[in-house]
Amino acid sequence: MDAKEDLNTTAEKIKTMEIRGAGRIAVAASAALRDYVMTLKSLPMSEFNVKLEEAAKILVDTRPTAVSLPNAVALTKRHSANNVYDAIDEIAKNAEKFITNAEQALGKIGKIGAERIHDGDVIMTHCNSHAALSIIKTAFDQGKDISVIATESRPRRQGFITIRELNDYGIPTTLIVDSAVRLTMKEVDLVVVGADSITVNGALINKIGTSQLAMAAQEARKNVIVAAETYKFSPRTLLGEMVEIEDRSSDEVIDADILKELPNVKVRNPAFDVTPAEYIDLIITEVGAFPPAMAFTILRDYLGLEIEV
Ligand code: RUB
Incomplete structure (x- = not known):
């Protein structure tokens, strides 16, 4: 090759x-x-x-x-x-x-984030984030008696990767379907998720469904923690650009042969959604834990990218 x-x-x-x-x-x-x-x-x-x-x-x-x-x-x-x-x-x-x-960065995020996890905590997570799992595993390594509620994360079911990883690590884990998030939130102490992008105004772009965890958490007065390396902050949002949300194939959602029989039906499969800053309590990076309002500072101080206007 x-x-x-x-x-x-x-x-x-x-x-x-x-x-x-x-x-x-x-x-x-x-x-x-x-x-x-x-x-x-x-x-x-x-x-x-x-x-x-x-x-x-x-x-x-x-x-x-x-x-x-x-x-x-x-x-x-x-x-x-x-x-x-x-x-x-x-x-x-x-x-x-x-x-x-x-x-x-993953190790540092684990260490800083684990400070926010206490003995007996039930943590809800979504999709499969190595940064979020680093926090959960570090807390467990510290001897904290924790358990996890993991969402299935349709349509690609990355939740299955998460439950396998947590199982192999010995962390008690419960799998739920995505639509069980709100019902289950009352059993949860805090939500820990990863990030695909964080904008200059502190909004989080992560796996589709993340915003429903965040909304349900706010309603139930539970904290939402985002685990994100500094390189997940988006410099171009400083220029007013929006983060593009990936639309993936309908094949991930419904069998193509079935869809063919349904000429009046179309399928949308957005892979990510946006959680506004006001639903997020803390963003854990490798250089510290910040409120989302400090996203600009991270972009300025840690990314050091030259931005072409
Ligand atoms: C994965 C996803 C993860 C973030 C962070 O989406 O949304 O939460 O990418 O992951 P996909 P990490 O499965 O579509 O790539 O912390 O591992 O970088």
Whole structure:
């Protein structure tokens, strides 16, 4: 397989969700870009930069919602070199730094977030977030007697990944269907979810259904905690851009043959939704726990991306 095929294979795996979760896709994209540019040593500089931009676009275009992906690609590809060898060296170092920081961030988020979990707590989570699970597992490792209510997360049922992971970790877990969230909320002490993107006004974009957990939690006066690495904050929302919500195939929701028999029916399958800042108590990042109103500060101080207006 040549280098471009490797890059396309990673892109395809992200698109088909073989690689999924905002953190995992970011790390995979950074590594894929690094591996690809390593094969471009013999090119003149101008051609190298063209190929670099093409590869970056292939990766970024795979899934539109998780800002971790364009952030990872932007942080990996930037270089100030004027010869190809130095450019490759810089990009390899960027990837190394991004991947190491991403791995360490999960541990730090776990530690900071676990402070908010107390002995006896019942935690509700949604979909499958490595950052949210890091908090839950760290609290359990600290000896806290906790249990989890995990939503199924239709249509892709990432809740099944979550319950398997929690089961294998020895954490008592209850699986519920998504529509049981409000009924079950009275048994819950706090909600812990992950993030695909966080906007400058502190809104959370995460797996479809997250906002119903947050609304039910507010109604029941339970806290909502978001676990999000700083690279999940969206710089382009500073320019007024909205985060695009990915619409996925109807095949994930209903069998195509059944749908064919129903000419008056259409299916919508948005993969994410938006939870306004007022429903969120705290965002746990690797650099600390912040109220959503501080999203701008995180973007300014920790992302360090140059934003083209
Ligand atoms: C996954 C999802 C997760 C976030 C955060 O959606 O919404 O909550 O991506 O995950 P999908 P993590 O399955 O469509 O990718 O904390 O692992 O980055």
